[in-house]
Amino acid sequence: MKSPHKLLFTFLMLMSTILVLSSSNWLTTWMGLEINMLGFVPLMYHTSTTDESETAVKYLVPQSVGSTIFITSALISNHFSNTQILMPIAMCLKLGAAPLHFWFPAVMSGLSLTPAFLLLTWQKIAPIFAISSMNPHLTTKILPIAGISALWGGIGGINQTDIRLLLSYSSIAHTGWMLASVTASSPVLVMYLLTYVMINISLFISLLQSSVKTHKQIFPSSQKPYESFLLAITILSLGGLPPLTGFFMKLLVLMLSEAKTIIVVSLILGATLSLYYYLSLTFSTLLSLHKMPISQLKMVTSTSISLLISQIMPLSLLFFFF
Known part of the structure; x- marks a missing residue:
């Protein structure tokens, strides 16, 4: 094995997240967060x-600052209960939620695609579930951060040319939706996070194959038309275009979240802005479908239908449980 240390640090990153999810006190949670950070850096x-x-x-x-604020507020909260609000705010800093997102785009722009994928997906699991395990009155107080994140993620992604920056602002917007889903029933957060991870897996597989750096390289001329079409569908699902998976998950959050009207409006407006730059990214690809040969068009039709069914059906079945 060329890099045995990577296997060790990957194991540390995975096990530390499980430690956070299974912890019963804040000290163990803090230890898991620290090990998770040290496992991801290499x-x-x-x-x-x-x-x-x-x-x-x-x-x-920023990760160290967030962990320090978290454990300090947890210790002081025994004597000053008002400091408990710093605990979810510290987790928002570790998540990169706006307005504490200053480090997130800068880190994403300097990463390769594989660690960037881990930062967008796996590294969100421990902080977001730490927030969900807190007292409900604390999670309700950070709902304004959810609205600000959704809005800022939508605004910041406009006119971005670097694909990593585009995905980082999209992640900030999705972080806002995840924070809003914390106030809903417990399965909503798990389903939203799983859906977000699965969409990103299919997206990053396509990006790794073509070594994409800018948005103009996402759909190269050498790429087969049906592959471009499926990649466009995945991007639009990440943006939340109905009737794709991302739309149903956001609809589920709006239905079951306890967010106030102004937070809901912020979430919807942020999702609309995010969908705007995703549509502008895929517009030319979707319009070029009429240039495809009949043989490839048949392939696109059958493949795209199966993709849409695989994206919609699992979530449609979940509605029977609510």
Whole structure:
């Protein structure tokens, strides 16, 4: 094995997240968060360049500050109950939720695609479930952060050319929806997170195959038309276009969340802005379908129908449980 240390640090990252999910006190949660951070930092190095070292420091500093605020507020809360509000705010800093997102785009822009995928998906699990395990009155107080994140993620993604920055602002917007789903019943957060991870897996597989850096390289001319079409469907699902999976998950959050009207409006407006730049990204690809040969068009039709069914049906079945 060329890099046995990566297997070790990947194991640390996975086990520390499980430690956070199974912990029964804040000290164990803090330990899991720290091990998770230390396990992920070595995985950020792919080419061992100076840029990656700078990116690792940009990630390490806010994560350490967030962990310090979390454990300090947990200890002080025994004497000053008002400091408990700092605990979910510290987790929002670790998540990269707006307005505490200052480090997130800078880190994403300096990462390779594989660690960027881990940062967008796996590294969100421990902080978001730490928030969901807190007292309900604390999670309700951070709902304004959810609205701000959704809005800022939609606004920041407009006119972005780097695909990593585009995905980072999309992640900030989705973080807002995840924070809003914390106030809903417990399965909603799990389903939203799983859906977000699955869509990102299919998206990053396509990006890794073509070594994409800018948005103009997402749909290269050498790519087969039906592959471009399926990638466009995945991107639009991430943006929440009905009737794809991302739309149903956001609808589920709006139906079951305890967010106030102004927070709901912020979430919807942010999702609309995010969908705008995703549609502008895929518009030319979707319009070029009429240029495809009949043989490829048949392939697109059958494949796209199966993709749509696989995206919609599992979530449609889940509605029977609510």
